Amino acid sequence: MSDDNWDVIVVGGGGAGLAAAVTAAEHGASVLLFESEGELGGSTQLSAGLFTAAGTSVQRGLGIEDTAEKFFQHYMDLNHWMLKPGLIRAFCEHAGPTLEWLIDLGVEIPARESANAHMPGLCQAGVEDVWRGHVPKDQGYGLVQVLDKARRGHGIEAILNTRVQSLVVEDGRVVGVVADDIEVRAAAVVVASGGFAQNPELVDRYYPVANEAGDAMFVVAAPGSRGDHMAFGAQVGSAIAGDGWGLILPTAYFQRFHHWQSGFPPKSRIYVNGHGRRFMDEDASYAVSTGIIDAQVGGSWAVFDETARMNLPAGYADWDAERVAEEAEAGRTLRADSLSGLAEVMGVPVDALDATVTRWNAQLPNGFDDDFLRHRTLANKGSAANPDPIGRGPFYAVRLLSAELVCTHAGLEIDSDAAVLGRTGSPVEGLYAAGEAGAGILGLRYVGGGNAVANALTMGRIAGGNAARFARSGSADLATAGI
Ligand SMILES: Cc1cc2nc3c(=O)[nH]c(=O)nc-3n(C[C@H](O)[C@H](O)[C@H](O)COP(=O)(O)OP(=O)(O)OC[C@H]3O[C@@H](n4cnc5c(N)ncnc54)[C@H](O)[C@@H]3O)c2cc1C
Incomplete structure (x- = not known):
């Protein structure tokens, strides 16, 4: 390793x-x-690589008209305008060009409709129109391969x-890093060390709501997500944004893996709350689903019948017919021969659960969900066949909770x-940050699949370009917005 100036x-x-790194090099750094x-x-690399962007060639190839302005409006509205509009505006404007840059580098995204995050193309990311x-x-592996x-x-x-230990700071200006106890100097440093999902102390401090799942909480983020950015920030007295926010996905209590490994709950299921009432589109995007589930009083369950259990496809770690039967045998998944018996063990009103199931059976199994419009979501996911009615005992109730960090x-x-x-709100000279380490864009509400990868790559590109400009000019004033 060299300790030359970079x-x-x-x-x-x-x-x-x-x-x-690639963008800084493109600028000659x-x-x-x-x-x-x-x-x-x-x-x-672990992600589906889903990337949210507006006004792209992929959208145009499908005849979809979209603009950064519409993206910005949706992003701000979903986040209750609690983010800084100027920053979000810059992100929304640069996400599209960053996607085109990736395509130019070799990322393949066909202009065709996609039903899910594992089918290349364009899908509905969240609740955008x-x-x-x-x-x-x-997926994410492909993105990393192209960038590498x-x-x-x-x-x-x-x-x-080689884990960077600290920044080198002189007169308030960042001039390098320490790694393997060696000081390596540079005109500018970009902190892109990811998030802190793997650091329980930082989760306690900055995202304590994740702990509400107790022992059921599991982390799918990469092992390097130790939150080193927080220590770097403390060295220079940086401001912290995004306190209290993150993405924790709703799961069944017995899930331990990301859904593509855990498997998917039966299509023929309803989500029921402590009043014995159905309360949401069961396939709603996690742009909104976590908030809806967490808002229920008296808990929430996925309710389904024996036919649904038996129809679970084999090969998944958690949502598997045998696994569900084992959980029921152990008494952790609730099971009863009749719906009234199930309502009793769930502790919800018998008449309400009965009416809920009767209503749903008259709706979605016939192709239309007047209450929650789930037929629209299923159609967007390419799931055309109507689900079976819920009617064949035994019946099951699996507790839902937000546990996948x-x-x-x-x-x-x-x-x-x-x-x-x-x-004070003024830039720290020589220091840039992006991705989960650089905060202000990922907000109160995850805007849908692709929010975080778009943030990482778009702001990474902006950080690299501006760090290179700063290195050349030696002045923060000359580092201007743009790439
Ligand atoms: C299973 C899974 C699926 C996901 N799917 C999607 C999706 O489809 N779309 C989406 O938008 N988001 C998705 N996300 C979220 C998204 O992938 C991340 O938020 C985003 O990729 C983070 O990018 P990053 O560059 O900030 O961090 P990372 O990609 O985690 O990179 C940070 C890197 O820094 C390294 N590092 C940490 N500390 C140091 C140090 N001190 N010195 C040197 N190196 C260090 C780490 O080892 C790591 O390699 C998913 C996340 C997971 C876990």
Whole structure:
């Protein structure tokens, strides 16, 4: 390892770090990247790679008219306008061009409708009226492969198995990092070290709501998500944004893996609350589903019948017919021969559960859900066949809870240049951040599949470009918004 001066040092080789490194090199900067793990990719590599963006060639190929302005309005509305409009505006404007940049680098996203996050094309990412979920071929792994090829093409050295310990700060300006106890100097540093989902102390401090699932909580984020950005931020007195926010997905109490491994609950199911009433579109996007489930009084359950259990496809770790039977045998999944018996063990009004099931049987199994419009969601997912009615005992109730911790939103507050802001709101000279480490874009509500990857790559690209400009000019004033 050299301890020479570099233009730009990038901390972390996931989506944000790779985008930053490649972009900085495109601007002529000399770049060095540190990655704490044995391989590049981080959570980005584990993701479906779903990327939310507006006004793209993929949308146009499908005849869809969309703009950054519409994306911005939707993003701000869903987040109750609790985010900084200028920053969100910059993100929404640059997400589309970043997607085109990825396509130019070799990412494949066909202009065809996609039914889910594993089918390349364009899908409904969340609750937007215009589809914005871009699903790349080979998912997050494919994104990382393309970015890594570009990294190698630029001759950017990536030092693996090397966890950056701290920043080097002189007179309030960041001038390098310490790794393996060696000081390595650079004109600018980009912190792209991901989130803190794997750090229980930081989860307690910055996303305590995740602990409400108790022992059922499980983390799917990459092992490097230890929250080192928080310590870097403390060194320079950075402001923290996104406190209290993250993405925790609703699951059944017995799930332990991300849904593509855990499996999916039966299509013929209803979600029932403590009043014995159905309360939501069971297939609603997690842009809204976590909030709806968490708002129920007296708990919430997935209710289904024996036919639904028997029809579960084999090969998944959790949602499997045998596994559900074992859980019922152990008394953890509630089971009864009749609906009234099920209502009793659930502790919900018998007449209400009976009326709920009768109503649903008259609705969606006949193709229409007047109450929650689930037929629309199913159609968008390409799931055309009507579900079976709920009618054949025994009947099951599986407790729902928000327990799958995917990503965290609290980090170093950035502006629209991806410059890290100090407590006074002024940029810390020489310091940029992006992805989960750079905060202010991932908000109260996850805007839908693709929110976090788009944030990582778009803001990574902005951070890399501005870090390179700053290195060349030596002045924060000359680092302007843009890429
Ligand atoms: C299973 C799963 C599926 C997901 N699916 C989607 C999806 O389809 N679409 C979407 O938008 N979002 C998705 N997300 C969320 C999204 O993937 C992440 O929020 C995003 O990729 C984070 O990018 P990042 O660059 O900030 O962090 P990462 O990709 O995690 O990269 C950070 C890197 O920094 C390294 N690092 C950490 N500390 C140090 C240090 N001190 N020194 C050096 N290196 C360090 C880490 O090892 C890691 O490689 C998913 C997440 C998971 C876990």
